[in-house]
Amino acid sequence: xxxxxxxxxxxxxxxxxxxxxxxxxxxxxxxxxxxxxxxxxxxxxxxxxxxxxxxxxxxxxxxxxxxxxxxxxxxxxxxxxxxxxxxxxxxxxxxxxxxxxxxxxxxxxxxxxxxxxxxxxxxxxxxxxxxxxxxxxxxxxxxxxxxxxxxxxxxxxxxxxxxxxxxxxxxxxxxxxxxxxxxxxxxxxxxxxxxxxxxxxxxxxxxxxxxxxxxxxxxxxxxxxxxxxxxxxxxxxxxxxxxxxxxxxxxxxxxxxxxxxxxxxxxxxxxxxxxxxxxxxxxxxx
Ligand code: NAP
Numbered sequence: 001x002x003x004x005x006x007x008x009x010x011x012x013x014x015x016x017x018x019x020x021x022x023x024x025x026x027x028x029x030x031x032x033x034x035x036x037x038x039x040x041x042x043x044x045x046x047x048x049x050x051x052x053x054x055x056x057x058x059x060x061x062x063x064x065x066x067x068x069x070x071x072x073x074x075x076x077x078x079x080x081x082x083x084x085x086x087x088x089x090x091x092x093x094x095x096x097x098x099x100x101x102x103x104x105x106x107x108x109x110x111x112x113x114x115x116x117x118x119x120x121x122x123x124x125x126x127x128x129x130x131x132x133x134x135x136x137x138x139x140x141x142x143x144x145x146x147x148x149x150x151x152x153x154x155x156x157x158x159x160x161x162x163x164x165x166x167x168x169x170x171x172x173x174x175x176x177x178x179x180x181x182x183x184x185x186x187x188x189x190x191x192x193x194x195x196x197x198x199x200x201x202x203x204x205x206x207x208x209x210x211x212x213x214x215x216x217x218x219x220x221x222x223x224x225x226x227x228x229x230x231x232x233x234x235x236x237x238x239x240x241x242x243x244x245x246x247x248x249x250x251x252x253x254x255x256x257x258x259x260x261x262x263x264x265x266x267x268x269x270x271x272x273x274x275x276x277x278x279x280x281x282x283x284x285x286x
Pocket of ligand 1: 232
């Protein structure tokens with residue numbers, strides 16, 4: 001029941017109507033008997049500043065942010081967590097005593113899904129396909145979590161040089177070797193995969209219009225690899241199917257989605273998200 005004391009949380013994004021976050025957080029508020037609701041708000045660069053100010057005005061618990069607001073929001077915040085600073089993007093704002101603190105729970109959420117699968121990060125070699133927003137959050141968290149080495153494959157296009165420079169800085173700040181290589185160099189990729197422990201598809205090859213595409217030739221895979229695809233719709237991409245058939249441990253992106261939300265929920269409420277209730281709900285969604 002909504003009361004005079006009900007607190008508000010939400011997501012600021014555009015488009016936003018497809019988001020699974022309201023389902024996740026409202027279920028969790030109810031399960032934990034927390035007097036709060038979570039709503040989806042269409043917010044983009046035209047109204048972001050006013051929307052962020054409303055977190056203070058309405059004494060909101062905080063919000064999640066998605067496209068196109070994750071980086072644009074930074075100038076409006078009072079403080080950034082370490083990972084949000086390194087990633088240069090925020091997906092969760094927490095309001096504490098009228099101060100707005102930006103966090104990025106995407107990378108931490110991914111790591112929880114990796115732990116849950118029984119895969120370790122510390123001292124492991126990780127190969128990441130793609131270097132977009134999601135991949136960057138994961139690479140930085142893996143570096144903070146003391147991965148042995150991270151290799152990123154990215155197309156040699158207009159953004160290549162700046163991405164190399166960005167990750168050189170992260171490598172220096174985290175003391176973790178991070179190397180960006182040309183996606184077209186399939187011989188080198190094959191070699192890197194030989195001693196890789198965890199392979200992550202951070203591209204959108206496998207979903208939407210690219211549903212039939214695979215990020216790499218599955219012949220490069222071997223069964224000692226743990227293969228994670230950040231895509232969660234479809235639940236099992238062609239790539240994951242092939243990896244599973246080879247004998248690899250495989251996971252889709254639902255774990256990352258769920259745990260980034262779980263960490264935001266913990267930051268807002270101090271309570272854990274009831275994963276056992278949320279997971280079947282997400283699994284039932286197409
Ligand atoms: P993004 O910022 O647009 O990055 C996409 C990356 O894919 C870029 O590095 C891009 O390469 C690369 N790419 C696209 N087509 C390619 C191709 N044909 N060959 C080689 N590389 C290609 O997107 P994002 O936000 O990081 O999202 C990436 C994926 O993660 C999407 O599938 C998204 O749905 C998923 N995701 C999942 C979660 C979750 O919670 N599970 C959260 C966020 C995102 P260039 O850099 O060369 O352009």
